[in-house]
Amino acid sequence: MAATFGLSLALAMALGAASLATPGKALASEEGCPGLIARRASPIIPAALAQNEVGLTYVGHATFLIETAAGVKIATDYNDYVRPSVTPDIATMNRAHSTHYSTRPDPGIKTILRGWNPDGGRAPAxxxxxxxxxxxxxVTNIRQWGGESTIMEGNSIFVFEAADLCIAHLGHLHHTLTPEHLKQLGRIDVALVPVDGSYTLDIEGMMEVLSAMGPKLIVPMHFFGQSTLNRFLDRARSKSWDTARLDSASMTLSRETLPGTPRVVVLQGY
Known part of the structure; x- marks a missing residue:
């Protein structure tokens, strides 16, 4: 989904992202990825996905639908403009713009996890x-609208652990990650990454983040047209990362099918 915002591109690109990157508070659990809780016995598994599989569908902008073998449906950066065709059980949201959160979520959603504190103060863990x-x-920080100042703990990288996979949605990431951030993240297998290079982190900064995180599979999101996406893909190829475009908005993930070296996979739709 193409979208325009009032934020000046020049101002956003000139802003020093490193100053934003103070570590957020510790997780409620210091156990990184994969945690023991993700290894517990799963509930009844429908035929659509095997126990070792996770379904991933790109809905658009920064929203993905993640489906587990037990039938749990999660929508990332759920908002009032771009939504999956099914009602998710869980919706995660972030603060940066109205295309990353909802003011009128579907009442059928069982759990909403906001990546910031709407009342101010520390973000929830x-x-x-x-x-x-x-x-x-x-938790990470974001720029104030217009880039004048920093909003502490205004964004969350949500990590989803299922089928022995660790999937990170970077949200509206505005800065590179500190060693403490990386420690909290733990092992990341799949990264869902904003690649616009302006409203979020610039391309070089995002490549630094990905190199530090070390995911095997990278799925771009939050890009405004093919030229923006191609700029990120060209930079990925310059690092000798494989790139591919699927003819579908969906793919099935499993630990067994992860590539041995970083691979960028573009799903249909934006």
């Missing part, structure tokens, strides 16, 4: 189990 998935967050 999540570390919870829902069926066969563990969801936790690592």
């Amino acid at each position: 999540y570390d919870q189990r829902f069926g066969d998935v563990r969801i936790r967050n690592v």
